[in-house]
Amino acid sequence: MRAANVSSLLRQLRYPYATWQCSVPASPYAAAKRDLTKQGLASLPGSQGWERRFRMGTSSQQAAASASAESYSTAEMCRAVEAELGKLSTAPSIPALEPVKVVISGPSGVGKDAVIKDLQAKRPDLHFVVTATSRPKRPGEVEGVDYFFVSKEQFEEWIRSDELLEWALVYGEYKGIPKTQVLEALARGTNVIFRLDIQGAQTVRRKFPDAVSIFLVAESEAALVKRLIDRKTEPMDKMITRVETARQEMQHIGEFDYVVLNKDGDLEGAVQQLDAIITAERQRTHRIRWHDSAPSQLPSRVAAPEKLPEMQKC
């Protein structure tokens, strides 16, 4: 009986869903009082307080909300809303999100490996796509973690059997991405991060047009060269080639979605920027997998996609 009265009263006062959050539209005192009296609710606990507060100058919105909160439980209020609007859906507002594909590129020595290593420690939700390379292992590098170190013959066999998402011959050594790990990670719904040179980034963006591409830079060419020298991994002739290539690569910044500065001594700052970009990109509405919901559960303001997005085959 009481629930029916509550429902009826709330309907007359046109309370929206979040009445207890004080978002009730203004309602003139006289009309509200008349409604209460008509419903025989003027003497219900709470309605007196509501009236007193109204007279003391509290806005009708606050007073009505306060009266509701004092008199009726959340469950009762929900039932009132359902009586007006039909059953409230408990389906998740965001059914699932498409994984993000992040491409990190930038000149040799800028710090791609360094930022990705720290980013991985910060974000276990990222699958770092391990590149295969025919170059020799550097001190401290771990097979299957930093790279897959394979012979030139093995690499050429992969190229022949089309097992690579992209590959290139860089500074006389093969570099490329075995397809399987990427497709498996995406199928699991895991975000993936690629570390690629300009050419590789172009290929991956062509294959995954929704990939988010980030170009990493040092504060200057001089800072970049100093980093390369301090790394002590390249003889002088190879280093000069890398710096020449870096000059050409800098011409491609405009092809990328974001540019991040990896400032000397502030690796953490660059990692934080990357983290923020990935977090924001993950929440883009076009990543919502509406096809995981029944059409009746779609929010009314969002039209169901005419064609469901499909994972692009490589």
Ligand SMILES: Nc1ncnc2c1ncn2[C@@H]1O[C@H](COP(=O)(O)OP(=O)(O)OP(=O)(O)O)[C@@H](O)[C@H]1O
């Ligand atoms: N913010 C930074 N400040 C100082 N040194 C840095 C910074 N970021 C990276 N480094 C150092 O610079 C050197 C180059 O970094 P890293 O090897 O990660 O570059 P890379 O872009 O992966 O290079 P490559 O493409 O040649 O593999 C490393 O010795 C690394 O420790």
